[in-house]
Amino acid sequence: MEVLAGLTTPIVFGILLGGLYTLIALGLSLVFGVMKVINVAHGDLVIFGSYLAFAAMTMLGIDPILSLVMGMPLLFVIGFGVQRFLLNRAFAVSLDAALLVCFGLSIIFQNFCQIIWTPFSRSLKPPYALESFSVGVVNIPLVYLLDLVTALVVMLLLREFLRRTYLGKAINAASQDTKAALLMGINTGRVYAFAFAIAMAFAAIAGVFLGLTYPFTPTSGVAFLIIAFGVVIVGGLGSMLGTLIGGMVFGLAQTLGGYFLGAVAQMFVAYILVFVILAVRPQGIFGR
Amino acid sequence: MAQETLLKVSNIDVFHGSFQALWDVSLVVKRGEIVALIGANASGKSTLLNTISGLLHPAKGSIEFEGKNISVLDPFQIVTIGISQIPEGRRVFPTMTVLDNLIIGSYNRKARAKKEQNLKMVYELFPILKERKNQLAKTLSGGEQQMLALGRGLMSDPKLLLLDEMSLGLAPIVLNDLYKALKEIRERGITILFVEQNVRRSLKEADRAYIMEVGRVVLSGDVAELREEEEVKKAYFGV
Numbered sequence: 001m002e003v004l005a006g007l008t009t010p011i012v013f014g015i016l017l018g019g020l021y022t023l024i025a026l027g028l029s030l031v032f033g034v035m036k037v038i039n040v041a042h043g044d045l046v047i048f049g050s051y052l053a054f055a056a057m058t059m060l061g062i063d064p065i066l067s068l069v070m071g072m073p074l075l076f077v078i079g080f081g082v083q084r085f086l087l088n089r090a091f092a093v094s095l096d097a098a099l100l101v102c103f104g105l106s107i108i109f110q111n112f113c114q115i116i117w118t119p120f121s122r123s124l125k126p127p128y129a130l131e132s133f134s135v136g137v138v139n140i141p142l143v144y145l146l147d148l149v150t151a152l153v154v155m156l157l158l159r160e161f162l163r164r165t166y167l168g169k170a171i172n173a174a175s176q177d178t179k180a181a182l183l184m185g186i187n188t189g190r191v192y193a194f195a196f197a198i199a200m201a202f203a204a205i206a207g208v209f210l211g212l213t214y215p216f217t218p219t220s221g222v223a224f225l226i227i228a229f230g231v232v233i234v235g236g237l238g239s240m241l242g243t244l245i246g247g248m249v250f251g252l253a254q255t256l257g258g259y260f261l262g263a264v265a266q267m268f269v270a271y272i273l274v275f276v277i278l279a280v281r282p283q284g285i286f287g288r
Numbered sequence: 289m290a291q292e293t294l295l296k297v298s299n300i301d302v303f304h305g306s307f308q309a310l311w312d313v314s315l316v317v318k319r320g321e322i323v324a325l326i327g328a329n330a331s332g333k334s335t336l337l338n339t340i341s342g343l344l345h346p347a348k349g350s351i352e353f354e355g356k357n358i359s360v361l362d363p364f365q366i367v368t369i370g371i372s373q374i375p376e377g378r379r380v381f382p383t384m385t386v387l388d389n390l391i392i393g394s395y396n397r398k399a400r401a402k403k404e405q406n407l408k409m410v411y412e413l414f415p416i417l418k419e420r421k422n423q424l425a426k427t428l429s430g431g432e433q434q435m436l437a438l439g440r441g442l443m444s445d446p447k448l449l450l451l452d453e454m455s456l457g458l459a460p461i462v463l464n465d466l467y468k469a470l471k472e473i474r475e476r477g478i479t480i481l482f483v484e485q486n487v488r489r490s491l492k493e494a495d496r497a498y499i500m501e502v503g504r505v506v507l508s509g510d511v512a513e514l515r516e517e518e519e520v521k522k523a524y525f526g527v
Contacts, residue, residue, distance in 0.1 A: 166395060173381050173392045180379035183341060185367030185396035185444055 005137060010259040012138050014252030019148030020213055022247030023206040024224050025231035026154065026240075027199035033238030034175040034195040037087070037098045041105035043225030045200060048109050049075060049207020050216050054122050064124040064208045065146075071204040079200025083193040091192075106221070113218035124211035143212040150209055154202065155244055162240075171195050175238065230274045236284025245285055249273070294319045294448055294479050295340070295371075300349030300359075302332075302339050309335040311503045312349070317448065322470065322480045324494035324511070326487050332503040333483040334376060337450045340481075341373045342366040353448070368396040372446035376453040376483075378437040382426035386417055389425050389436055393443030402445050409476065410439035413469050431462035438469065442478070449473065451482035455489070467493050491515050 028042045039045075049071055056067035082105065090097040131142040162168035174181040174191045181188055210216060210224065227250065232238075235246020250270055257269025277284065295317040302310040310332050317323050325333050338344050340351060342363040351359040358366060372393075380389050390410060394403045411418040414435040420428065425436060434454060441449060451470075455463050470480055470493065484490040490497055491511040499507040499520065507517065514520050 166391075166400070169384070169388055169392050170395055172384060172388075176381045176383065177379050179343070180375060180381065181392075182343065182363040183367070183373045183375055183379075184392050184440065185364045185372075185399070186392070187362070187364040 007256075007259070008136070009138050010255035011252065012135075012140065013144065014255035015248055016140070016144040016148045016251070017255065018244075018248030018251030019151035020144075020206075020209055020247075021227055021231050021250050022151040022244050023147065023154065023202070023209055025228040025235075025243050025247060026151075026158070027202040027206065028225075028228045029232045029235075029238060029240065029243045030158075030199045030202070031196060032232065033240075034171055035087070035091070035098075035192055037091075037095055037102065039102045039199070040099065040225065041102045041109060041221075042199075042203060042228060043221030043223070044106045044109040044113075045075065045203040045221070046207045046210060046224055047216055047218065047221040048113060049204040050124065050211035050220075051113050051117050051122070051207075051218075052204065053124055053208045053211055054117065057124060057126070063126055064212060068204060068208055071208065072201040075200040075204040076197045079203075080193045080197035082200075083196035084189070087196065088189045088192060110218050110221060117218065119218055121215045121217050122211070123215040124208065126212075129212050143209070147209050147213060150205065151244065151247065154205060155240060158198075158202075159240060167191070167194060227270075230270060233274050233284055234277050236287030239284065239286040242284055242286030249285075292319045293317075294321075294354065295481070296350075296352040297336070297340065298350045298352070300339065300346035300351065302335055302344055302346050304335070304344075309503055310339070310346075313500075313503070313505055314349075315498055315505065315508075317479060317481050319447075319479055320474065320477070321496060322474055322482070322494045324490035324497040325481060325483045325500065326485070326490050326497055327500035328485065330502075331500040333500055334452055335503075336500070337373055337452050337481075337483060340366075340371065340450060364396070367444050367446075368398055370445070370447035371450065372441040372444045372448070373450040374437045374441040374452065374454070376456065378430075378433045380425040380428075380433050380436050380440065383424055385422055386425055386428070386436055387421040389440050390417070390421075390443050393440035394445070396444055399443060399445040403443070406443050406445055410442055413442075413472060414439055431458055431466070434458060434462075434466060435469070438466070438473075442473065446478060448479045448481065451480065453483055453485065455484065455486060463489075487520070 024046055028039060031037060031039045052071045053064040053067045056062040056070065057064055086101050087098050090101045129143055132139055162172050170186045170191050173184065174186060174188050178188055231246040231250045232243060234249050235242030253270040253273040254266045258266035261269060293316055297313060297315040299312050299314055300310055301308060301312060313336060327333050339346055342361050346359050350357055353369060353371060390407060394400055394406060416432055417435060417439055428436060454466060474480060491514055494511050496509065497511050497514055498505050
């Protein structure tokens with residue numbers, strides 16, 4: 001019983017942290033699912049989202065979560081433009097070209113953040129960021145709970161959007177068979193642009209909750225890109241449910257690894273898990 | 289038989305990269321006809337359909353639909369003006385439901401307005417699709433998937449249906465139903481151009497036919513004439 005009681009905290013934290021990881025990985029998973037390109041700039045775009053909220057908070061005094069009413073449309077528009085005018089043209093050459101474009105974007109956004117906001121560590125700390133509450137023996141910071149709730153809400157909205165709207169169905173169709181989608185009258189270039197734009201709006205959300213949970217610097221994107229990779233590898237690239245489960249599993253591996261082997265080992269355990277999954281089930285838990 | 293020209297392909301050359309797949313191909317489809325495009329593997333039949341659909345563009349020559357040049361349009365624009373291709377291998381969206389597959393067929397703006405009406409037509413033609421509307425497309429049999437592919441194509445509200453190798457991998461008894469459905473589709477005012485390897489079957493089901501060999505049209509005419517043609521007999525029936 002002693003052990004079980006001690007385990008409660010890392011399990012609860014693992015699941016809550018999984019919510020944040022899901023949010024971060026969702027855009028990466030969506031872009032890969034639809035366009036089969038791994039957006040290596042995703043982490044940097046998430047961090048760009050964190051900085052937008054930071055700017056809104058420090059310059060305009062707007063709450064980070066509320067600032068999403070500006071951050072999401074802005075990243076949506078940037079995403080639409082990037083896909084429409086850069087990536088779609090790169091696709092016409094090859095997927096490798098698209099990957100290079102993403103790599104270039106990564107460098108551009110990283111340096112942009114560094115120039116504007118300096119390399120110093122920042123964080124989003126509105127008053128409620130320090131709140132916490134107790135459930136039994138576990139003391140839960142409010143932002144961790146917000147991470148998970150937001151992830152669940154965003155997932156649910158995305159699922160309903162993909163199921164119910166023409167555009168959602170078209171995104172789904174284009175991800176399953178591009179040629180057939182073209183022959184059904186779907187302008188796949190436009191659909192791709194919307195998919196990338198939506199993924200970027202998710203990056204804005206992920207950026208805010210990341211900033212509420214952890215401090216960040218302009219180069220933090222790389223670390224979170226790798227975590228997002230881990231999440232989608234565990235869950236299955238392109239699977240939405242897989243992204244949620246992958247986030248939880250990754251979060252749990254990290255917190256339980258930390259509990260049993262000490263804080264320094266937590267990411268080590270999480271990546272060992274990624275290796276094991278790659279070896280045993282390379283398509284991921286929910287991969288097709 | 290109606291005489292108004294619906295589709296006119298004139299002297300097109302089409303390349304896959306540096307490989308020339310079509311040589312000076314011409315073809316006419318009149319409104320209300322069922323026309324067969326016959327030929328062995330790699331004779332250019334699918335390339336011709338894909339060029340009409342806008343997936344490929346001709347290097348030379350023109351494609352006119354209802355009198356307008358369409359050879360520079362993109363595939364989604366071609367669908368909107370009323371040409372729908374049912375691709376080889378059916379290519380239904382496997383993890384979408386039967387109903388969602390049909391709805392995605394009505395994606396173009398013009399077809400959306402007539403969605404309910406066209407859905408009713410599809411269910412009348414293929415009642416099995418209505419029964420299975422909530423199943424995932426990948427759970428259907430080959431014949432049912434071909435019906436779904438046809439239904440999905442009809443949902444785009446086409447004037448001209450392009451059908452690529454409908455019979456591939458299907459049992460003769462299933463094919464009979466599909467060809468019967470084609471006749472009914474024609475009754476509803478939709479013109480059909482279909483690609484087929486089976487010469488005997490094509491000459492039975494179509495009004496006119498074009499025979500292709502290595503990227504060229506080598507023979508064309510009414511099916512009755514073609515059946516009598518010595519060359520066809522020799523090349524395809526072995527008599």
